[in-house]
Amino acid sequence: xxxxxxxxxxxxxxxxxxxxxxxxxxxxxxxxxxxxxxxxxxxxxxxxxxxxxxxxxxxxxxxxxxxxxxxxxxxxxxxxxxxxxxxxxxxxxxxxxxxxxxxxxxxxxxxxxxxxxxxxxxxxxxxxxxxxxxxxxxxxxxxxxxxxxxxxxxxxxxxxxxxxxxxxxxxxxxxxxxxxxx
Amino acid sequence: xxxxxxxxxxxxxxxxxxxxxxxxxxxxxxxxxxxxxxxxxxxxxxxxxxxxxxxxxxxxxxxxxxxxxxxxxxxxxxxxxxxxxxxxxxxxxxxxxxxxxxxxxxxxxxxxxxxxxxxxxxxxxxxxxxxxxxxxxxxxxxxxxxxxxxxxxxxxxx
Numbered sequence: 001x002x003x004x005x006x007x008x009x010x011x012x013x014x015x016x017x018x019x020x021x022x023x024x025x026x027x028x029x030x031x032x033x034x035x036x037x038x039x040x041x042x043x044x045x046x047x048x049x050x051x052x053x054x055x056x057x058x059x060x061x062x063x064x065x066x067x068x069x070x071x072x073x074x075x076x077x078x079x080x081x082x083x084x085x086x087x088x089x090x091x092x093x094x095x096x097x098x099x100x101x102x103x104x105x106x107x108x109x110x111x112x113x114x115x116x117x118x119x120x121x122x123x124x125x126x127x128x129x130x131x132x133x134x135x136x137x138x139x140x141x142x143x144x145x146x147x148x149x150x151x152x153x154x155x156x157x158x159x160x161x162x163x164x165x166x167x168x169x170x171x172x173x174x175x176x177x178x179x180x181x182x
Numbered sequence: 183x184x185x186x187x188x189x190x191x192x193x194x195x196x197x198x199x200x201x202x203x204x205x206x207x208x209x210x211x212x213x214x215x216x217x218x219x220x221x222x223x224x225x226x227x228x229x230x231x232x233x234x235x236x237x238x239x240x241x242x243x244x245x246x247x248x249x250x251x252x253x254x255x256x257x258x259x260x261x262x263x264x265x266x267x268x269x270x271x272x273x274x275x276x277x278x279x280x281x282x283x284x285x286x287x288x289x290x291x292x293x294x295x296x297x298x299x300x301x302x303x304x305x306x307x308x309x310x311x312x313x314x315x316x317x318x319x320x321x322x323x324x325x326x327x328x329x330x331x332x333x334x335x336x337x338x339x340x
Contacts, residue, residue: 004289012285012338019279023272026243030271034247034264153248162309167251167258 040091040151040170040180083179086172091151095172099125099148110152113163116171118148124181129171131163142181145173224331228281228291231324235294236278242271254304273297281328284337291328298322 001008008016086092096107099118103111115136117128125145130136152158153168163169173181242249249271250256250263257263274297280290302322305315 003286004292006286006288006332008285009338012283015283015338016276016280016285019276020272023239023243023275026240026275027246027268027272030243030246030268031264033245153245157251157314162312164305164309164314165249165251167263168248169251 040172083175083182086149086174086178086180089172089180091153091170091172094153094168095149095151097147098150100146106155107150109155109158110150110169112158113166114150114169116148116150125173127171127173131166142173144175145181146176147174147178148172149174221335224328224333225335227324227331228284228287228328228333229336231291231294231321231328232278232282234278234321235274235281239271239274239276239278242267243275246271252301252304254308270297284333284335287333287337288329288331291325295322295325295329298325 001013086095089095094110096104096110098107098111098116113132115128115130115132117139119126119139121141122143124141124143125148126139126141127145127148128136128139149172151168151170151172154165157163157165157168175181246264246267249267250258250260253263253266256266273293277290277294277297280286281294298318298321302315302318305312305318309315
């Protein structure tokens with residue numbers, strides 16, 4: 001058999017067929033785990049929880065103040081299952097702490113193209129995160145939050161002050177026990 | 183007082199065989215190196231290009247959600263973007279294996295060049311010329327080069 005004018009033998013065809021099937025299996029795996037492996041968006045919400053609609057600051061405060069039924073360290077003990085620890089999340093390997101303290105070099109690179117502002121408010125953190133050059137998203141209150149991490153799966157997609165792939169960027173806030181704050 | 187005499191014809195004549203031998207030896211070495219490069223440089227090129235394609239293909243298939251930001255026009259949060267990444271990753275993986283095994287390498291390199299050209303254009307439009315764009319342009323150049331090279335070494339024949 002000839003492909004593109006070059007002869008391809010039986011073994012070659014078999015190898016390509018096996019690769020094609022392996023690719024389909026990997027693709028199926030990627031499709032079925034697409035929600036689990038996604039990074040939390042910059043607006044907030046954990047990867048496992050459904051993303052909250054971008055609300056106003058008042059809405060964010062109301063959500064936190066009312067102790068939502070979703071896992072939250074701010075919720076009274078026993079009222080809900082605890083949030084997962086950051087270390088148990090699939091994106092733990094590429095989470096870079098940006099607050100408190102001075103962000104590391106990697107964290108600064110991970111923040112390329114992003115604008116993240118953190119302010120303490122009560123027992124939580126008021127976080128505003130967005131993409132440079134785009135309208136800023138409303139601030140989000142993370143009740144009980146003590147640390148802020150920026151997520152960037154591949155630092156190689158940053159160039160200068162631009163981030164070519166915002167699909168692998170995210171933001172996560174944890175409490176003092178390093179549990180993810182929704 | 184005698185001054186050092188500049189080398190005359192006799193002196194050059196005496197040195198000539200050694201110089202010729204050295205030149206000949208150097209020329210032979212260069213010819214051997216050239217022959218080696220002609221045989222193996224395309225192999226190195228296609229294996230390295232295959233590595234690049236395989237790495238990206240695998241990761242796009244396994245974690246498509248991290249790559250949707252590169253899909254032009256479509257919203258990164260959409261299922262369509264995920265499907266586009268999966269198809270792209272599958273193509274990259276198959277092309278990588280074809281190149282690594284030396285199967286229809288010119289066709290595989292041509293398809294890889296088309297995919298890379300789309301990437302370079304897309305990156306240029308979205309972010310202008312940058313180190314990322316130009317690096318991909320270099321990989322595109324490698325793919326284009328391989329479309330014109332017939333493979334003789336490390337090829338899966340039958």
